[in-house]
Amino acid sequence: MEHYYQEEIECASPEQIRKIQDEKLRDQVKHVWDNVPYYRKKMEEAGVKPEDINSVDDLHKLPFLSKADLREAYPYGLLGVPLKDCVRIHSTSGTTGKRVVAFYTQGDIDLWEECCARAICAAGGTEEDVCHVAYGYGLFTGGAGLHGGSHKAGCLTVPISSGNTDRQIMFIMDLKATILCCTPSYAAYLGERMKELGYGPNDIPLKSGIFGAEAWSQEMRADIEKTLGIKAYDIYGLTELSGPGVSFECSAQQGMHINEDHFIAEIIDPDTLEVLPEGSEGELVFTAIDKKAFPMIRYRTRDICSLTREKCSCGRTHVRMQKPKGRTDDMLIIRGVNVFPSQIETVLLNHGYAANYLIVVDRVNNTDTFEVQVEMTPEMFTDNLGEIEDRQKELTDGLKAMLGIKAKVSLVAPKSIARSEGKAVRVIDKRKI
Amino acid sequence: MSVNQISVFLENKPGTLSEMTKVLAEAKIDVRAMSLAETRDFGIVRMIVADVYEAMNSLKEADFICSLTSVLAFEITDEPGGLGKIVDGFTQAGVNIEYMYASLSGKHTGQAYMIFRVADTKAAEAFLVGKGYIPLTQEDIAGI
Secondary structure, three states: OOOOOOHHHHOOOHHHHHHHHHHHHHHHHHHHHHHOOOOHHHHHHHHHHHHHHHHHHHHHHHHEEEEHHHHHHOOOOOOOOOHHHEEEEOOOOOOOOOOOEEEHHHHHHHHHHHHHHHHHHHOOOOOOOOOEEEEOOOOOHHHHHHHHHHHHHHEEEEEEOOOOHHOOOHHHOOOOOOOEEEOOOEEEEEEHHHHOOOOOOOOOOOEEEEEOOOOOOOOHHHHHHHHHOOOOEEEEEEEOOOOOEEEOOOOOOOEEEOOOOEEEEEEEOOOOOOEOOOOOOEEEEEOOOOOOOOOOOOOOEEHHHHHHHHOOOOOOOOOOOOOOEEEEHHHHHHHEEOOOOHHHHHHHHHHHOOOOEEEEEEEEEEEEEEEEEEOOOOOOOOOOHHHHHHHHHHHHHHHHHHHHOOOEEEEEEEOOOOOOOOOOEEEOOOOOO | OOOEEEEEEEEEOHHHHHHHHHHHHOOOOOEEEEEEEOOEEEEEEEEEEOOHHHHHHHHHHHOOOOEEEEEEEEEEEEOOHHHHHHHHHHHHHHEEEEEEEEOOOOOOOOOOEEEEEOOOHHHHHHHHOOOOOOOHHHHHHOOO
């Protein structure tokens, strides 16, 4: 039985959703025009007025916002309400440039938490469940978002935040946590540690996990599901748009449903900026239609994916986005070839290695060097040098087949690659260009 | 009777071997024989120790990756031609030697210990026992 938080909205007819979107979009554009001089100027430059926007069909007339705009308008330039009406801020990790600071009214927080509650219910969350929130609490949206969602879904919420893995495990086991919320790399690490402590999938009380905030592959999903004995659900979001819960996965695990009563999604060609038809792969663009304090219109996420409106077996009608192939920010260009860390992860897991790896890129004599460091595991180790070298070669060939370029595979000592408790550091780019 | 050899994965960088020997020293492990095989970026240390169980536990606790391999250990006479005789034995048995290493047991005993990893341990052992070569047992190793 599929479990919904707000069935009437989540399973509404496309016409109903469209009607909601048209109305909210009109109001939002007027709100921004009246209250955000920065965006109003952009609209004026583009020759668009609020009265030109009557429905979602007119969305394409509006100018884009990008991370560069956020940087330029930092900190208050995109604020849509007086500061006295804001009740909270959150901020990005700032890994790809200047931090983003996003503002929230109480209403903004409520709708964000509702989005997260939908994700928790889709992962089977009810009043009977114990939801272990191991995302970082604080400026990062992960902890606060799932925490609020868990409250709204009625779960017993364990606000454990990140860190102190053995204590996390004690709480999971003693309080019989059923839903785990954290980054996928931390879930994998928790699983590894629990295995070391002798807990098998049948001993662990967890039934599902909601993992997001970084790219992860299907293989990593299978790995986590097996070690922890759970069903692993993907969740997507950006601080700019509130946080996790912009979209979430249902039991079908076939893409993430975008909460369309709050966000309108478009796919554009990142070069020509043209809107692409359904099913095309391109850059994901979002318009938040009812968030008031930090109202993003046509915000370019830099995530590459596609959308589908095909009927979903879970009963939800909201459009689904495929798992982003990678954020354009994460993409590396090595010897002229686009490389996403998630592709490397797929190959590693396919070959029986752990998902813990480090990519080291450098430039020596004007040529890019590309090394993938992988930890040796007890399962992969044998006394036979030739066998290990054969496996190393298989991995090198697998990477070549996936990426089109050759990587040097280095086997390193176990636990020598740092485990992160937040977002994992996967890439060291030493190139000075 | 074969004995258990411990093989340890070592990353090829300064300090890894000394870290491993420190672990063994702290656990008071007597090493009877040891060899190091290397490739371009990693190595495998192979060794025969007095207390296999204790050595494996302390290595694993220190996060070293290690495994056990069955090898044959023989005491041979430390004189010219001593090694040749036993190697001939493997040849006659038709068993391939994958690797071997030695442990010289000091100037005055007149004996040396040879460790062999072979393709077919049972066949080699049966043949050599017939020739009068008795492989050392785990207890023999502990008592050396």
